[in-house]
Amino acid sequence: MKQKNFPTVRIFGVDYQLIFTPGLGISDEETTGGVISSNTDRPKIVVSTAEPIATQQETALHEIVHICDRASSGGRILSEKTVDRMGRAIYGAGRDNPGLFAWIFLAGIPKPILRVIFKNLLETDQ
Numbered sequence: 001m002k003q004k005n006f007p008t009v010r011i012f013g014v015d016y017q018l019i020f021t022p023g024l025g026i027s028d029e030e031t032t033g034g035v036i037s038s039n040t041d042r043p044k045i046v047v048s049t050a051e052p053i054a055t056q057q058e059t060a061l062h063e064i065v066h067i068c069d070r071a072s073s074g075g076r077i078l079s080e081k082t083v084d085r086m087g088r089a090i091y092g093a094g095r096d097n098p099g100l101f102a103w104i105f106l107a108g109i110p111k112p113i114l115r116v117i118f119k120n121l122l123e124t125d126q
Ligand SMILES: [Zn+2]
Pocket: 062, 066, 080, 083, 084
């Protein structure tokens, strides 16, 4: 499976590399398919490609919720269960309402940038 990595995901002004890899390098007990490494010069979100694409997408969103929690509160406030529920709920709402989410996230973005975004997405094999 060929999959492009997104160069960066900016969250509260910090750029995280979003990396897709077959192995996370840590035990399954420590993760649900994704991991954040933020205590480095190059913060990153790593998502396992061992799962189906929908799980990878949900995992990336789950890790982003973790980062938002930490960045907005100065530490980890939300429980793993809460992060999991929020990630699943946002992911489900997005999948059920793609037009609404497209409007929320894409309205107002200049067309040349949208063309680049969608060209990169369409070139990604699933
Ligand atoms: Zn988690």
